Amino acid sequence: MPVANPYIRNFCIIAHIDHGKSTLADRMLQGTGAMDDRTAQDQKLDSMDIERERGITIKAAAVSVEHTWNGQTYELNFIDTPGHVDFHYEVSRALAACEGACLIVDATQGVEAQTVANLYKAVDADLELIPVINKIDLPSAEPERRAMQVEDVLGLPAEDCILTSAKSGQGVAELLDAICERFPPPEGEIEAPLQALIFDAKYDDYRGVIVYFRVMNGRLKKGDRILFMGKKRTHQVTELGKFKPDMEPNADPFEAGDVGYMIAGIKTLEDVNIGDTITLDNHRAATALPGYEEPQPMVYCDFYPSGDTMFDDLREAIGKLKVNDASFTYEPSSSEALGSGFRCGFLGMLHMDIIQERLEREGHVSLVQTAPTVTYEVQLTANKDGVQEVIQITNPAELPDMSRVKSIREPMVAAEVITPTTSIGDIMKLCENRRGVYRGQRFLSEDRQILEYELPLAEIIYDFFDKLKSITSGYGTVDYRVTGFQAGELVKMDILVNGSPVEALSLIVHRSKAESRGRHLLKKLKEQIDRHLFEIPLQAAIGGKIIGRETIKSVGKNVTAKCYGGDVSRKRKLLEKQKKGKDRMKRIGTVDIPQGAFMAVLDTGE
Structure with a gap:
């Protein structure tokens, strides 16, 4: 039976953030003639403006190029992946569509936390690896030392490392040759029933959903009637093509x-599910491909429409973005203060920030975003049948009455912090302030070490990364994985504005941090909420006990200014009338809470 083309190489580029993946991808495009000097631009595969502005890769981007080695032309299909821990789901999807991976290591910084995490993912996916030491042209580069570090820490032979400079193009030709030589060709049978894996998709207003796929077995051509095995929907193929690096139609069968x-x-939009299997409707495959594990959201927040944006506009924008980013979840929610919106789940804080910005830019909607929270497990007291039910909540407002709660469990993470030796004391202090438990320490090199801590997820999602970068002057990195839930002395703290609790x-x-956190939050809210015509009390409460208070003074108005003389009783009468009006306004007046007030929750006061 005919097998897959032996002159195809499917691989991805993985690395820690800012180690030069996208720049190296640019040089590979130029080295294979897919991008000439006239059409060249930096970060060619980073198609979104937000990626270029921030200098990070958010979406995995696929491209097909040709390279000649040993007199034979090879087709190289490669995927440039994100490097930040929040986008690890993009990396895992890319790995599933490949046979090999180029692991990039910065010659000046060496092995980082996400380098190790990505290596483990590639090994689990049974991929062939080529280690690449990048940025060798920098004055502070230590390529030989970093190659030995790759061998010591990652277990990949130092002599297998390929030295490159993505900036100058040095070593790129050698890397392309090594890809053809070392990576295995794809496996699969051409005459078998079609099985193609959907590894990405995006929505186009004119063409509908554009599906990115990798054929594992079989053959697919224009005009075929296909079936999405998960969704059980059939469609007629109207166009097939490859990324070179822009989309180019291709008439040949795939x-x-x-x-x-x-x-x-x-x-x-609901017809397409990332990880689904495509097969032919009239010649179906017996089983679907394994697909991907469903991503587990770590952070949740609410999005509500604001300004001229209507609820339906927000729903349409979120639906389109969901097709392009399968790693976030959403469901309808409502709030007394903010109306109807969506409760959304994300893989981390940067992921949440990017989704919010993409919704505003690509969906043209105006949003109010609430402060992020994590998932908690709540064990209830025994019911009449003696069963102790355990429920999960993603919003403090969902917490049942405390008389029914036996314990609240929070998600815990095993964190690996890679830090310069000089910063170890400050990093340990930071982790202990965040209720971290020390688990171990390993030497990476004479000037860098790995600290292992167990930490509550809620303590690291806000500003832990910023504090870590600040302490280590940008050289510290962290990778973490959720290990389970653990009971603790957790309480719900309500914020009352003008006597009414604001759920958001x-x-x-x-409990140990409730009072200090509450007082700090009230001071922040006082700065964010404008003064009104009436006095606004701000209170923090646990149950029925008030643990902190701030007061926003009312806007003053001199009602006695017209009383330039006469009996003092005239002034008293006017002041008494003003006082009654203020009391009435305080009872029926509404307080406008700006977006900044909801995000003030993020400031821990440390």
Whole structure:
């Protein structure tokens, strides 16, 4: 039976953030002639403005190029992946569509936390690895030392490392040759029933959903009637093509090993599921491909429409973005203060920040975003049948009455912090202030070490990364994984504005930090909320006990200014009338709470 083309290489580029993946991808495009000097631009595969502005890769981007080695032309299909821990789901999807991975290490910084995490993912996916030492042109580069570090820490032979400079192009030709030589060709049978993996998709207003796929077995051509095995929906293929690096239609059939895009007039967003299997409707595969594990959201917040944006506008924008980013979840929610909106789950704080910005830019909607929270497990007291039910909540407002709660469990993470030796004391202090438990310490080199801590997820999602970078002058990195839930002395802290609790400002905090956190939050809210015509009390409460208070003074108005003489009783009468009006306004007046007030919850006061 015919097998996949032996001259195809499917691989991805993985690394820690800012180690030069996107720049190296640019040089590979130029080295293979896919991008000439006229069309060249930095970060070619970073298609979104937000990626270029921030200098980070958010979406994995696929491209097909050709390279000649030993007199034979090879088709190289590669995927440039994100490096930040929040986008690890993008990396895992890319790995599933490849046979090999180029692991990039910065010659000046060496092995980082995400380098190790990505290596483990690639090993689990049974991929062939090529270690690449990048940025060797920098004055502070130590390529030989970093190659030995790759061998000591990652277990990859130092002599296998390829030395490159993505900036100058040095070593890129050698890397392309090594990819053809070392990476295995794709496996798969051309005559078998079609099995193609959907590894990404995006929505186009004119063409519908554009599906990115990798053919594992079988053959696919324009005009075929296809079936999405998970969704049980059928479509007619109207266009097939490859990324070179822009989308180019291709009339040839796609066979096992090929990577490309497909347009089939898919207008319904729900028809496409990332990780689904495509097969032919009239010659179906017996089983679907394994696909991907469902991503577990770590951080939750609410999005509500504001300004001229309507709820339906927000729902449409979120639906389109969900097709392009399968790693966030959403469901409808409502709030007395903010109306109807969506409760969204994200893989981390940067992921949340990017989704919010993409919604505003690409969806053209105006949002109010509440402060992020994590998932908690709540064990209830025994019911009449003696069963102790355990429920999960993602919003403090969902917490049942405390008389029914036996314990609240918070998610815990195992964190690996890679830090310069000189910063170890400050990092330990930071972790202990965040209720961290020391688990171990390993030497990476004479000037860098790995600290292992167990930490509550809620303590690191806000500003832990910023504090870490500040302490280590930008040289510290962290990678973490959720290990489970653990009971603790957790309480719900309500924030009352003008006597009414505002659900979106509620927090679940550790009892030992509740009072200081509450007082600090009230001071921040006082700065954010404008003065009104009446006095506004701000209170923090646990149950029925008030643990902190701030007062926003009313806007003054001199009602006695017209009384330039006469009996003092005239002034008293006017002041008494003003006082009654202020009391009435305080009872029925509404307080406008700006977006900044909801985000003030993020400031821990440390």
